[in-house]
Amino acid sequence: MATTTAAQQRAQSKVEYDAFLAACPSRELLNRISGKWVALILAALGSDGPREPGDVCVGEPRPMRYSELSRMLAGVSQKMLTQTLRSLERDGLVSRAVVPTVPVTVTYELTDLGVSLHHMVRGLKSWAETHMDDVIANRATYDTRTD
Numbered sequence: 001m002a003t004t005t006a007a008q009q010r011a012q013s014k015v016e017y018d019a020f021l022a023a024c025p026s027r028e029l030l031n032r033i034s035g036k037w038v039a040l041i042l043a044a045l046g047s048d049g050p051r052e053p054g055d056v057c058v059g060e061p062r063p064m065r066y067s068e069l070s071r072m073l074a075g076v077s078q079k080m081l082t083q084t085l086r087s088l089e090r091d092g093l094v095s096r097a098v099v100p101t102v103p104v105t106v107t108y109e110l111t112d113l114g115v116s117l118h119h120m121v122r123g124l125k126s127w128a129e130t131h132m133d134d135v136i137a138n139r140a141t142y143d144t145r146t147d
Contacts, residue, residue, distance in 0.1 A: 037073070042117055061115050069081060094110060
């Protein structure tokens with residue numbers, strides 16, 4: 001029986017990923033990255049943030065302090081932000097750096113893997129903001145139907 005290298009095994013496993021199959025591990029990853037806070041954190045990391053209500057967040061990925069993220073993501077609890085950042089770090093999408101200052105400075109930065117997802121999530125966020133009026137109108141039409 002022929003042996004395979006670790007790289008060959010990874011390549012073979014990669015071919016076998018199919019999120020339409022119930023047992024596929026990529027399904028769990030899709031579930032994680034489609035979560036509200038994950039998507040918003042990935043979109044926020046590196047953005048300059050809106051200056052005024054209605055402004056568009058622009059910018060390339062850059063390190064951000066925990067407090068910056070917390071301020072940008074209105075409504076996220078400290079516990080949820082911490083848990084989500086830890087899960088993103090575990091998945092290799094975000095790196096965490098601790099600088100021994102007084103008080104301690106903690107920054108988060110997208111990894112190369114995270115950057116590859118960041119651009120897609122920012123596009124999805126932009127699409128949602130652009131088409132929200134259409135969705136609201138369609139919901140109102142649907143809700144008033146009498147089938």
